[in-house]
Amino acid sequence: MTIKPLIILPDPVLRQVSKPIERVDTDLQRLSDDMLETMYDAPGIGLAAIQIGVPRRMLVIDLSKEGEEKQPLVFINPEIVSSSDDRSVYEEGCLSIPDYYAEVERPAKVTVKYLDREGKEESVEADGLLATCLQHEIDHLNGVLFIDHISRLKREMVIKKFTKAAKSKVL
Ligand code: NI
Numbered sequence: 108m109t110i111k112p113l114i115i116l117p118d119p120v121l122r123q124v125s126k127p128i129e130r131v132d133t134d135l136q137r138l139s140d141d142m143l144e145t146m147y148d149a150p151g152i153g154l155a156a157i158q159i160g161v162p163r164r165m166l167v168i169d170l171s172k173e174g175e176e177k178q179p180l181v182f183i184n185p186e187i188v189s190s191s192d193d194r195s196v197y198e199e200g201c202l203s204i205p206d207y208y209a210e211v212e213r214p215a216k217v218t219v220k221y222l223d224r225e226g227k228e229e230s231v232e233a234d235g236l237l238a239t240c241l242q243h244e245i246d247h248l249n250g251v252l253f254i255d256h257i258s259r260l261k262r263e264m265v266i267k268k269f270t271k272a273a274k275s276k277v278l
Contacts, residue, residue: 108141109141109144110145111142113145113149114157114160115204115269115273116204116254116265117266120157121157122250123162123250124162124249124250125155125161125163125165125249127164128165128222136224139181142156142165143167145159146167146202147177149202151202152236153167153169153240153243153244154166154202154244155244155248156248157247164183165181165182165183167179167180168180168182168240182219183222183224184221185221185244185248186220186245189218190216190217192214194215195238195239196211196212197213200253204253204254209253209257209261211243211253211256212256215238216238217232217238217241219245
């Protein structure tokens with residue numbers, strides 16, 4: 108397993124729409140292992156393939172707490188098939204937007220259809236943190252970031268800050 112470099116805001120790669128996965132094979136499983144390794148190293152609780160520069164519809168999540176046994180989840184071609192009318196608010200962060208957090212309101216429950224790491228069709232009715240995390244990561248597959256769900260003023264401030272930081276690194 109390999110820890111991959113993370114793509115950071117404002118890299119335009121993050122705005123790409125990821126393509127569906129046609130075959131679940133050992134290369135793809137290896138990619139999912141690298142994604143988990145990268146996520147654990149960061150550390151984070153969710154990661155989409157595009158965040159390591161691979162525009163494929165796959166994401167990994169692990170909501171286990173520190174000290175608990177790991178519970179890695181792999182979602183291939185995930186699709187939200189229904190979402191609740193009731194909404195919940197979580198403070199979100201993103202490995203591609205380090206050290207920035209903001210409250211985001213989303214549907215409290217979602218049903219997600221996907222293929223697991225073996226390529227088997229599955230579906231999950233998620234609520235709580237898993238529901239929020241799935242929506243955040245599926246957004247990534249569509250080139251959407253959590254800052255797109257906050258006020259325009261806040262979003263512009265964050266983008267400006269990260270653009271400045273990226274420029275100073277280049278120079
Ligand atoms: Ni994210």
